Amino acid sequence: MRFEFHDPGGALTVTQPHAPRIETLNDRKIGFLTNDQWQAFRMLPKLRELIAQDFPRAQILPLDAFPQGNAEIPKETTAELVKLADVDAVIIGNAS
């Protein structure tokens, strides 16, 4: 016997939720969005330092270039600020 049932996982409409990747970090503008939690206040500055060492021509925005905090990051206004900054890539952290 054949039984048919609806997929409990439903449907997704998002087909390409991710920004295109970039070929190099040199000559590119890199931003950070930090919630300042889970040691992000230590880890993201360290990561910024590492990128600066390994990609000396990268333009890396300061950690406080955009609003910080779990409640600020999700806001549309924050997304707009990121777009206005014309960054090529964004690193977001920390989640736990």
Add this chain to the structure above:
Amino acid sequence: MFRNAVAGLGLAPDGAMVTFPMPIFLPESDISPLEARKQEFYDGLMRWRPASAGAQAERGRVIALDATDHEQALTRFNHLAIANLWGDGLPLWMPTQARVDWILRGSALPRTTVMGKMPPRGGVATVEACAVALAMAGGRPEYLPVLIAAVDAFLDPSTNSDQLQAASGSAFPVVIVNGPIGRQIRLNSGFGCLGPDPQHAAGASIGRSLRLLQQNLGGAVPGTGAMANYGGMRYTNAVFAEDEDGLPEGWQPHATLRHGFERGANAISLVFASGAANIRRRGAKKETAEEDALQGMHRMADFLRAPNLHCIPGYAQGTPGVLMIPNIVARRMAELGWTQRSIVEFLWEHTKIPMRELKRSGSVSWIEVDTNPITRASLALDPWPIAHKPENFILIVAGGGHPTNSYWLQGYSPAVVGRRIALPDNYEKLLAEADRDLGLGS
């Protein structure tokens, strides 16, 4: 994407992430693994590709299953549910097209109606998806209007459900139902209203189906999409009716008091809670009625006066929690002159926490980092009220006619969202069929 990124590991499974074991995220941790794995960050920005790149939009599918008989089909379906993370580990009904179509008779809306996307995974929350979940959870058509209203409220951005779904604080939705629909569909408002009850099965089915939607559409699987440490109350969430017949004269149903719906309106109110605890309210000796009421109020307030701080997200607009009292207590207190207003004012006044205790527990920092200026400004207050205003407390009459206990659903809720419940034209027929099937009368 931004929103999900800090909500936990609730990104799409193919998100560009660099993950570390938990110790690096703890105070004074060794962050040297960051340098050792820096290339993974660079690769995430430069080389990573989503596994689904170029794929067509996923559609809601119908899945075929071959079996020798219904018994084997149900067994195989439940094995599939475990393997595909569709369920809660307990037996489920198979959401066959016939069963889902039967459930859909309870909707006033077309099955394709989209209410939003269930965060963080982003599965599309349609009326049909609600019916699928309700079918799996053992529900009935007459439950569907309550579930649809609850899902609509859940998806209201003010609830922060996208973050609470993934966050570690074990938030679970609480759905308070007002109006005649509660009695009509056998929602419990009395004894054992938050637990299993064969005479009132609706709450468990509706709450379980909401949970299935949170997991199956939203991706809130423990340890991956949902980082709740404990996840209490999440099998069925909390879905119950207010005991409107037990309200003292002059008291208003919650949906009227909080949301302004007219008395008698079918409506739900959704909040998030992160804990549930019984409070022994009644005195043990020869207290007078006044002493019993006042001591009970102090006992409840003392229990609530704790620097636990799950109340912070809801400080300004939400709620510190839901206090449930039995009808006999409500009536007795009303006879003594207590009103809904005077009770929440008492609670607000007597749950204030001395600032020295907030400082001692480090709780001040949680208030300082909150984004709401009203919440941050509250640090000027000593003692510190656990809510911006008395009416933020939710007082509900429910729990049966016994005077000893009250119950506290600890709020973790930036908002309290109300929704009217829309009924289909055939609703009376559905109720008659329920009477026929269940035989208990409504």
